[in-house]
Amino acid sequence: MRRSDVTRHDGRWVGLSLDVQDRHQPGLCVFSAGPRLLVSQQSRAVLLADVDERLAGVEFWRTGEYRSFVPPLRADVGRVLAGSPQRWAHRFAQYLVDSPDSPLHEGRWLLSCESPLQRRCRAGTSHAEYWGSMLVEGHPDGYIDWFFHAGSWEVLPLRPMPGPGDSSVKAYRRQAREGTLPPVLLWWVSGLDCHLILDGHARLAAAIAESIEPPLLQLHRTVPRDDLAARIDDAVGFYEDELARFAGLRAVHGPAVPDGAATAGPQLVRLLHDLNTAAQLTWAWPLPGGEARWRRVAQEVTAGQDWPRT
Template identity: 85%
Template structure:
């Protein structure tokens, strides 16, 4: 069925199974990552009511408070985040240039092997398709668009859910380097040579935005050169255990609709459509969502609750008066 996406070509690693997700025409969409035996990860979201803490290797990375009534998020970003992706040498970029599929397999290995990764048990998608790539107006340059999608502010700032409803901005986990930064200059050269490695994003539903896991300088280079940055987006999807049951439900609904239209045709004649025109595309959309749609990000209860969150906030922001935390 056209448009359907399905995983093929499984690759096994300790604790994780990787499967390529393709359309029925063979177009590569991303990697399905089925992770087992990994509970709370070393990069995770901890919650105490509306107060969130993103922690990496027990270091606070981002403090956040969801504003009532769900208008946005006040945040404080520390300097504690460290990318789990090792520096990408130019010869590696040259070898993998033009192939997001090959880059995805490499990043999947880093996600699986390296400390500080957000992967935990369940099913994930590492995809080359992101809604961020669909919203740029034709009259807006890539530099203007991607600059506008970056959440500003360091160390503190605000994710405005009201003004940017469903636009799912990009929140850097450290300050973005300027166009004159040595790493940015090196990546700008790779942009011009067509070999820029992708930016790795993590969709976090509790913040309603993407966090940059790796590629701050690469994104800055793409903006400086006004090109669309190559992206790989990581997010949770429907778990493997639930997937088969939900597919069965979707196919059952499709078959029910065809049977219903068949009964109507038996009564009223061939002028009644057979139902496939409406039920078929609906099934394709359901299967697409089951394989690729974002599922809410897991958050673990913060030990010590709100009191511990406030103590952490006080230690991180002492003397700054942030939210009088």
Template identity: 80%
Template sequence: MRRGDVTRDDGTWTGLSLDVRDRHRPGLCVFSAGPRLLLSQQARPVLLALVDEHLDGVDFWRTDEYRSCVPPLRADTARALAGSPERWAHRFAQYLAGSPDGPLHEGRWLLTCESPLRRLRHADTPHAEYGGSMLVDGHPDGYIDWFFHSHAWEILPLRPMPDADDSRVKAYRKQAREGTLPPVLVWRVSGLDCHLILDGHARLAAAIAESVEPPLLQLHRTVPRDDLAARIDEAVGSYEDELARFAELRAVHGPTVPDGAATAGPRLARLVHDLNTGERPTWAWPLPGGEDRWHRVAREVTAGQDWPRT
């Protein structure tokens, strides 16, 4: 896997690009059978989901089979990397690349601290209130509401959130107060229109309990390398065409006409940055056995309960 830092024009670090090769199917894999989804980790069902026929939301059933690909984070490591999302991104990239249980597959990915989850909070809304409102409730079953939370990209834990007095949460609450809390690693899954917590359930619970903004690193697919190069070439061509158009105008009307660089240049920079960081839909593989297999797995993990009730 090749890694590369992504920065803005002013040098501000915005993310870490991960170019993954020779990994055709991930260990943590989304399978689909029509409107039915199965998130599986190796052979273990982690999450079953059914998209509402009216596209109002998703019914889900969560098992207790998810295992994080990130090992326990030591307090001394948290202090050493505190306040540096860039260094944390490189650390998490090592874990993701080295684990057979993660979501990475062939293609280009981005680990970024610029998650929309951080931009949606109103300034007068306490972090505890906002963080709690973004969590999808329900265990083992629940509902991701696309009607009231359209494009809000809620957070779906892959295991039950621990209580505020849990021993791990208490330890992280101290780090939250000190400003050394490690980031929560989330994965943007477009088929669910939400973020799944890959690692950091207790850290997020600690941030909510202390009403502080949780540090986040979001993982999502982005434009593949070959496609990126072609689209950047296309953008550069459009930029050159725009400058040529202004040059023709200057030739006719004189130097009072601007050369166009003041508008075309920033537009090109924004486009290249967006191409470098923009989200692409999450890949899903056809579920072997189709809907029959999905229903069979549902009966097994729910012990024959009447789910989904549709």
């Protein structure tokens, strides 16, 4: 895997670009069977989902079988890496690459300290209130509401969230107060239109209990390397076409017309930046056996309960 830092035009660090090769199917994999999804870790069913036929949301069932591929994070490591999302990103990237249980597969990914979740907190709303509201409730089953939370990209824990009195949460609350809390690792899954917590359930619970903004690292796919050169050519072509258009206007109307660089230049910078940062749809593999297999798995993990209810 090749990794490289992604920065904005002003030099501000955004995240790590991960170029993964020779990893055809991930250990933590999304399978699809029509409108139904199965998230599996190796051979273990982790999450089943059934998309509402009106496309208003998703019913889900968590099995409790998810296992984080991130080893326990020691408090002394948190103190050493405190305030450096870049160093944390390199550490988490290594965990993602080394573990057969991670969602990485071949292609380009971004592991970023920026998330749209952070931009949606309204002024006057406490961090505890906001982040508590972004958690999808329900165990083992629940509903991701696409109508009420359209575009808000909620957070779905892969196991029940621990309470504020949990021993791990208590330890992390101390780190939260000290400013040394390690980041929560999220994975945006387009088929669910929400983030799954890959690691950091207790850390997120601690941040909510202390009402601080949790440090985040968000993982998602970006533009595939096969498309990158063509997309760059398109962006540069747009820039050149804009300059040519303004040149034509100047020829007719005189030098009072700007040359267009002040408009087209920033647009080109944004387009090129998006090629390294914009989220692409999550890959899903066809589930062997299709919907019949999905229903058999659902029967097994729910012990024959009446789910899904639609």
